[in-house]
Amino acid sequence: MGQFTMPESSEPEIMEHQHQATTKARELPMARSMCWHCQSEVTGEYLCGQCVKVQPLSKDLDYFACFQLPRLLNIDEQQLEQTFYELSRTFHPDFYSTKDESEKAISLGNSAFLNAAYRTLKDPIQRAEYLIRLEAGAVKDIRSNPPADLFEEVLELQEDLETFRQRAPQGASPDLEDLRTKLQDERERLEKRQAKMEESLQSQFKQWDQLQARTPLPDQAREEKNSILRGMQEILSNRTYVRNMVNDLLETTG
Structure with missing residues (x-):
């Protein structure tokens, strides 16, 4: 990406x-x-x-x-x-x-x-993570977590990656190449998922900026502010996990 x-x-x-x-x-x-x-x-x-x-x-x-x-x-x-x-x-x-x-x-x-x-x-991503820490009072970096709907698929993908790493030193084989193709297809799918996350982030960023332009915030907007912060944090957490998986796949399968 x-x-x-x-x-x-x-x-x-x-x-x-x-x-x-x-x-x-x-x-x-x-x-x-x-x-x-x-x-x-x-x-x-x-x-x-x-x-x-x-x-x-x-x-x-x-x-x-x-x-x-x-x-x-x-x-x-x-x-x-x-x-x-x-x-x-x-x-x-x-x-x-x-x-x-x-x-x-x-x-x-x-x-x-x-x-x-x-x-x-x-950097837009680091900027958003820093703003969340400021506004939410967090002192640690945002942890990476897999998207809930991909949890089972991620477990299977990690097993396939480990199998590929174990077989690769043994040399090329039809089974190894089939597994490589499968992992490369998974990487492309995750890259598309990452792109969608970034589109969602841009939407959240726009909402945040529009809300800040309404300062001082009325009481009813404070929950909206917290909701946007939670939404951004979840997307950033999922994006980091998916990005790391994509990088791992690239490094392992080429």
């Missing part, structure tokens, strides 16, 4: 929601309200206004806030990249090679956080 991509949003409410976030001042929550070096007040700037020392990012800062983005799944990727390079120029450790050890450590920590945030938000 090719890389999962997001369609561009044309929803005016969602675009306005993104615009409001991009017009905010370039300030990030910092770890301290006072500069660690000169003790001047720091109100959000990542460089102290008095001594121009780099400030450590707050541990409470999430990836979306880091890039001045709302918690949407169809984000402004141009803004993401632009902000990433802007902050990279501020935090990159190479620019602090002649500074004291405190500034070196702060720039290294800020840069590592920035790189992790960028990698996560740039």
Whole structure:
């Protein structure tokens, strides 16, 4: 399967929601309200206004806030990249090679956080998994589980894979080639199933973004929000399992 991509949003409410976030001042929550070096007040700037020392990012800062983005799944990727390079120029450790050890450590920590945030938000699947962890309060990665309707077929498929691995070292045979063909057919079927899951994900992503554009959420929308989160989590869990099976089949049968 090719890389999962997001369609561009044309929803005016969602675009306005993104615009409001991009017009905010370039300030990030910092770890301290006072500069660690000169003790001047720091109100959000990542460089102290008095001594121009780099400030450590707050541990409470999430990836979306880091890039001045709302918690949407169809984000402004141009803004993401632009902000990433802007902050990279501020935090990159190479620019602090002649500074004291405190500034070196702060720039290294800020840069590592920035790189992790960028990698996560740039990938639609990782972005969705991260948002679910934020919104649902989960601290662990989403576990992969087989779709309920494929459970018995998956068990049979795993048995066939194990049989193929055991027979392959013995050399080619008609039975082995028949099994290879069967497994390749199963792989194609799973790839189609994965594609359908990704279509369902795109629909869920659109619903989420539309809901966020209605902020502040009315009480009746909170259950809708939780329902979308549960739906996305289930699809992502199933997709990860199916994707791993597809990769296993590719690696085993060629």
